[in-house]
Amino acid sequence: MDIATRVYNHKWKIDPIVRSLIDTDFYKLLMCQSVFRNKSDTQVTFSLINRSTHIPLAHLIDEGELREQLDHIRSLSLSRGESTWLRGNTFYGKRQMFRPDFMEWFENLRLPHYHLERRGDQYELTFEGSWPEVMLWEIPALAVLMELRGRAVLNDMGRFxxxxxxxxxxxxxxxxxxxxxxxxxxxxxxxxxxxxxxxxxxxxxxxxxxxxxxxxxxxxxxxxxxxxxxxxxxxxxxxxxxxxxxxxxxxxxxxxxxxxxxxxxxxxxxxxxxxxxxxxxxxxxxxxxxxxxxxxxxxxxxxxxxxxxxxxxxxxxxxxxxxxxxxxxxxxxxxxxxxxxxxxxxxxxxxxxxxxxxxxxxxxNDFRGLVPQEALAPFSLVCKAVSANGHPTVKLSDNPEKAMGPPEEVRRYKRVFGVGAQDAIKVVV
Amino acid sequence: MDIATRVYNHKWKIDPIVRSLIDTDFYKLLMCQSVFRNKSDTQVTFSLINRSTHIPLAHLIDEGELREQLDHIRSLSLSRGESTWLRGNTFYGKRQMFRPDFMEWFENLRLPHYHLERRGDQYELTFEGSWPEVMLWEIPALAVLMELRGRAVLNDMGRFxxxxxxxxxxxxxxxxxxxxxxxxxxxxxxxxxxxxxxxxxxxxxxxxxxxxxxxxxxxxxxxxxxxxxxxxxxxxxxxxxxxxxxxxxxxxxxxxxxxxxxxxxxxxxxxxxxxxxxxxxxxxxxxxxxxxxxxxxxxxxxxxxxxxxxxxxxxxxxxxxxxxxxxxxxxxxxxxxxxxxxxxxxxxxxxxxxxxxxxxxxxxNDFRGLVPQEALAPFSLVCKAVSANGHPTVKLSDNPEKAMGPPEEVRRYKRVFGVGAQDAIKVVV
The missing domain is CATH 3.20.140.10 (nicotinate phosphoribosyltransferase)
Structure with missing residues (x-):
């Protein structure tokens, strides 16, 4: 490595996990454009849910580091090259998949505030605001938590x-x-x-x-x-x-x-x-x-x-x-x-x-079996819309282990959608 | 990698395998000093011997590349830092292990000529001259042949x-x-x-x-x-x-x-x-x-x-x-x-x-089992003194598979040293 690169790297206060607003899933951008067009004034809350409650995220991950990473994501905006790619690239055989009005909005976007609080050995991490903005937190928030948990384990290991x-x-x-x-x-x-x-x-x-x-x-x-x-x-x-x-x-x-x-x-x-x-x-x-x-x-x-x-x-x-x-x-x-x-x-x-x-x-992320006590094994962490315009959301899915929402609402949805008994399947990731 | 480093690397005509005269075994230098002191006018021939005759070295390794690598070794001389280390370092708890007269000779040394000829699917590679000079060919010659054989296999592989x-x-x-x-x-x-x-x-x-x-x-x-x-x-x-x-x-x-x-x-x-x-x-x-x-x-x-x-x-x-x-x-x-x-x-x-x-x-070099047909498995290649002042050398060892020398000389040595029947042990490396 040359000296200049090394000195440049020293200038980073942190080693950012997410360095780009398009370090996210493509379907998020497609859905975001759809929401931007059809439901842009909907107010939503997204929330982190650790389905693997045996993983004590708040013990493993330092709150200060987590805040630094999330703050860094809030400082990101679409770069010129990223914008050019989204505007000019062919997706699924189609040119101009992303419309000019959406792109203009996206180019000016910064991600909204987050709310972080420690609750026992878990973090409560929520995002509130307009749907098209808040929804873009899901993927980077998950990626940050997964990678910080990994870094905590890797920190104690030798170079070789x-x-x-x-x-x-x-x-x-x-x-x-x-x-x-x-x-x-x-x-x-x-x-x-x-x-x-x-x-x-x-x-x-x-x-x-x-x-x-x-x-x-x-x-x-x-x-x-x-x-x-x-x-x-x-x-x-x-x-x-x-x-x-x-x-x-x-x-x-x-x-x-x-x-x-x-x-x-x-x-x-x-x-x-x-x-x-x-x-x-x-x-x-x-x-x-x-x-x-x-x-x-x-x-x-x-x-x-x-x-x-x-x-x-x-x-x-x-x-x-x-x-x-x-x-x-x-x-x-x-x-x-x-x-x-x-x-x-x-x-x-x-x-x-x-x-x-x-x-x-x-x-x-298949690091199962590679370190003692499965300290790097993946686990089931999600970040979901939990309410919209003040109403709670519900998900049933085909596996009751993945269901979410308030119990009375879950019952109502099951009735409305005619869902009977379901087979439970253990959720690994 | 910075541009300058990359351009600098382009200037190498070859990627040299041995880049230093001290990229060799320590005992070679100890023995060399001893020989330099006690037997420096002895004329010896060292020769490459591939005990693993099923490895067709002359098919696997391009003669031109082999010559380039050997020529590169002939261009090497002791660097100032290497000389300082040999003169100043403590070896086996002893300072000035290498005496000034030996170091002065070593600092001026270039390795002598080599003789390379293809014989069927093997190379005949020999070195002739004064013992303290010729003996220093053994390790780099072996390392070059082993690595060139490996490179021939690696050349056909993708990056990942x-x-x-x-x-x-x-x-x-x-x-x-x-x-x-x-x-x-x-x-x-x-x-x-x-x-x-x-x-x-x-x-x-x-x-x-x-x-x-x-x-x-x-x-x-x-x-x-x-x-x-x-x-x-x-x-x-x-x-x-x-x-x-x-x-x-x-x-x-x-x-x-x-x-x-x-x-x-x-x-x-x-x-x-x-x-x-x-x-x-x-x-x-x-x-x-x-x-x-x-x-x-x-x-x-x-x-x-x-x-x-x-x-x-x-x-x-x-x-x-x-x-x-x-x-x-x-x-x-x-x-x-x-x-x-x-x-x-x-x-x-x-x-x-x-x-x-x-x-x-x-x-x-334990690359056994990592590529098809064991194309990278190590094999038994040696480079030995085969004659001294015109007389053939003999080695018996405790394993007849490792014996070398003309048959009549082997018989004489066995008689002189009272060596009877020996157990043969397969030589892997």
Whole structure:
């Protein structure tokens, strides 16, 4: 390293974890544009939820360091090159995916305030404000917490011990890649930004995938990495849209329609491979049974909770019932995947339907088994919209372990959406 | 990397494997000083011998590249800092180990010509000239051949495939180090210069040993790495001394005395931990049985061929027979060791005698199992004195697989030194 670089690095007061507003998931930006257009005056609260309560985040992470990292994120704004890329790049085959009015707003955006408080051995971290601004906190907040927890463990390790830790982690990723290479017709993307080990590690994993499986790697959800590594930015929409739309519903009839309203707005904006249904927010089966026919014309369905093979069967049967040929459709699996499950699902469903995979935490943060007491193993941390215009949000999903919201509201949603008994599946990441 | 560094690197016509005359084993310099003082006008021939004839070196390594590397070594001379270190450093607790007349000669040294010819799928590589000059070719010549063979394999690999290869190799070394860490009272040095994977890799291994086992790591045989990493330079003497002294003997009576003459010269120069007997050149048992009593006063014995536990038993019993307490003595194991054998020998002999280990090729070049067809596995390549003043040299050792010399001379040496039947042990490295 040359002297100037070293001196320049000394000037950083901290080593920032998130250094760009586009170090975030692509679907966040797509959803943000949709929200900016359709619901920009909605006031929301997002909140950190550590589902892995055995991980005492407030013991592991220094509050001062956490504040420094979050403050640094608040100082970020879109750079000229980032803006040029968002305006000029082709996404999903489309030019000018991001409209000029949205881009102008985004170029002037700074992320809003955060509220941080220690509660026992956990942090309460919340973000309040207008939906399009607050929603952009989700991914960087999660990435900061995951990486600070990792740094706390790494701080106590020697230089060569660290090298060997990364050597082992690299070997682990590469062995997975070697298995993926064997799967004919595989189509897989990196979805691992939010719970990654670190930015540099995610960037390494993406490059290893590019070299290791070539065309089978379809891209990354991370916009900054997609830009730098010149791969596709991947992603469509997430649970926050139906959750907030539903919280805004004024009665049960409106509530029952809210998830379809979301997709109607989306339908107006997007086509082709961006028309992907995420059906599980309030139970996949009821959602599809009650869906309007135009939704059956959409390109695909993303399976993000419950037993994935069961979800895919439901989707395939639904298409058949609606007179669609599943072979023209796409199923995207994205829930806590690892290689064995990817291979199994691919073998089972390819041929019946187009299959792709959004591979997340177990690509970008599989440090299980590498240090004592699993101190670097990933865990289930989320940051969710918990209220909209003062009304609490609810998520049911196809796995009761992932449900959230006040109990009385959960009961109401179950009634409105006709959700009965569900199988619980342990949430790892 | 800064631009200037990058441009500077472009100026190299080749990427030199050996960049310093002290990128060699410490015992070579000790022996060189001894030879410079006692036998400087001896004319010798050193020759490369590939004991692993299934490795077709001349197919794997481009002759032009090999010549470039050897020519580069001929351009090297001792740098001011290297000379200062050799003159000023403490070796084995002694200041001014290298005398001014030797240092002056060494500062002016350039290595002599080499003779390279392709013979089928092997190279014939020989060095002729005065002993103190020619002997310094051994280590760099071996290191160049080993590394060029490795580079030929690595050339075809992708960037991340390479990263993962080294990740796996690092993990392999570290797992060995973790096992060594468990051995109480261990004393182990790096002896892996000659058949290392590469210079950078040896340097990494030494640093990993420093961090990983701390005080149990006693140093490295490599002078350049010892200087840069500020650890002890380790080594005493080798087979070439008795081999050349014996070749110079004018009759059988002189021949029988030659190995003791070597140690008498050494006795005049060195004391303490540098008085280590290497007894196996013409059979350990006979050498010790016929040894003069003053040799029993030496500090230790190095076991470099044959079944190591058997060699150590012979040494211990010999000391007892000569009225010495083995607990005041040292046995150094240095023949093709790996961790399991180190642990076993340590457990068996510590307490009876001081035990240390010179760990070579399986520290600095254990790339077994990391690429297909074992294309990077280490193999048995040596560079030996084959004649002195026109007389062929002979080595018997305690393993007939390691014997060398013309058959009729081997027979004569066996008769003179009373060597009977020997157990053959497969030579891996």
């Amino acid at each position: 011990e660290l090298q060997v830790l990364y050597a082992r982690a690299m070997t682990k990723v590469w062995e997975k890649i070697e298995k993926l290479r064997e799967i004919d017709g595989l189509s897989i993307a990196d979805f691992g930004t939010r719970r990654r080990h670190s930015f540099l590690w995610q960037d390494w994993c993406v490059q290893a995938m590019m070299e290791g499986i070539g065309g089978k790697f379809t891209g990354t959800s991370n916009c900054l990495i997609a830009m730098r590594r010149e791969v596709e930015a991947i992603g469509t929409n997430a649970h926050e849209l139906p959750m907030v739309y539903s919280a805004l519903a004024r009665n049960d009839a409106d509530l029952a329609q809210a998830p379809y309203d979301v997709l109607r707005d989306w339908h107006d904006e997007h086509e082709g491979n961006l028309r992907i249904i995420l059906p599980d927010t309030y139970g996949t089966r009821g959602f599809l049974d009650n869906a309007p026919d135009w939704l059956a014309g959409w390109t695909g369905i993303r399976i993000d909770s419950g037993e994935p093979a069961k979800g895919a069967e439901i989707a395939i049967n639904w298409w058949r019932d609606r007179g669609e040929d599943p072979r023209d459709k796409r199923v995207i699996f994205s829930d806590g995947l690892d290689v064995a499950q990817i291979a199994e699902l691919h073998a089972r469903f390819s041929g019946q339907v187009n299959v792709s995979f959004g591979w997340g935490t177990l690509l970008t | 495939e390479l990263q993962v290869l080294y990740a796996r190799a690092m993990t392999k070394v570290w797992e060995k180090i973790e096992k060594l860490r468990e051995i109480d009272g261990l004393s182990i040095a790096d002896f892996g210069t000659r058949r290392r994977h590469s210079f950078l890799w040896q340097d990494w291994c030494v640093q990993a040993m420093m961090e990983g086992i701390g005080g149990k790591f006693t140093g490295t045989s490599n002078c350049l790495i010892a200087m840069r990493r500020e650890v002890e330079a380790i080594g005493t003497n080798a087979h070439e001394l008795p081999m050349v002294y014996s070749a110079l003997a004018r009759n059988d009576a002189d021949l029988a005395q030659a190995p003791y003459d070597v140690l008498r010269d050494w006795h005049d120069e060195h004391e303490g931990n540098l008085r280590i007997i290497l007894p196996d050149t013409y059979g350990t048992r006979g050498f010790l049985d016929n040894a003069p009593d003053w040799l029993a006063g030496w500090t230790g014995i190095r076991i470099d061929s044959g079944e190591p536990a058997k060699g150590a038993e012979i040494a211990i019993n010999w000391w007892r027979d000569r009225g010495e307490d083995p607990r005041d003595k040292r046995v150094i194991f240095s023949d093709g060791l790996d961790v399991a054998q180190i642990a076993e020998l340590h457990a068996r002999f510590s307490g009876q005698v001081n035990v240390s280990f010179g760990w070579g090729t399986l520290l600095t």
